[in-house]
Amino acid sequence: MKQIVIRPIFPEDYALWLPLWNGNNQGLENEAITKSTWERLNDPNFPIYGFLALKNGKAAGLLHYVLHPTTGNLKNVCYMQDVFVSPDFRRGGLAKALIAALAEEGKRQDWARVYWLAESANMAAQNLYQSLGIRLDFTLHMMPLGR
Numbered sequence: 565m566k567q568i569v570i571r572p573i574f575p576e577d578y579a580l581w582l583p584l585w586n587g588n589n590q591g592l593e594n595e596a597i598t599k600s601t602w603e604r605l606n607d608p609n610f611p612i613y614g615f616l617a618l619k620n621g622k623a624a625g626l627l628h629y630v631l632h633p634t635t636g637n638l639k640n641v642c643y644m645q646d647v648f649v650s651p652d653f654r655r656g657g658l659a660k661a662l663i664a665a666l667a668e669e670g671k672r673q674d675w676a677r678v679y680w681l682a683e684s685a686n687m688a689a690q691n692l693y694q695s696l697g698i699r700l701d702f703t704l705h706m707m708p709l710g711r
Contacts, residue, residue, distance in 0.1 A: 570665040573614040575606045580623035588648035624653035627662040637676040644680040
């Protein structure tokens with residue numbers, strides 16, 4: 565039986581995290597963003613956090629999230645920003661396990677909700693997310709503010 569461990573990201577995890585991060589970014593590597601993201605994930609004063617999924621001791625997946633206040637609730641809410649499972653470990657329930665770990669953390673810390681965005685054409689993600697959450701009918705708009 566294969567052992568799955570999901571745990572917070574630690575400063576010594578860079579070598580485990582980096583290939584997953586690069587896979588999540590689909591080859592669009594930006595050294596400054598990678599460096600900043602890693603620093604933010606490991607800064608206890610910054611509201612960006614992450615989990616690693618390890619399967620038989622190998623880095624198999626990651627999840628990053630942003631915790632923040634909102635006007636719609638007195639409790640913090642969580643934006644699940646990145647969920648990535650290495651192609652070698654897909655179809656084994658790791659994404660669902662990562663999200664379940666996030667939900668447990670949210671219950672432990674008494675967050676109001678977890679929310680996320682997903683590309684509408686990513687059917688694997690859509691199928692997973694529709695089994696976990698409530699689909700809201702909103703359209704995302706973005707206004708770039710510089711380079």
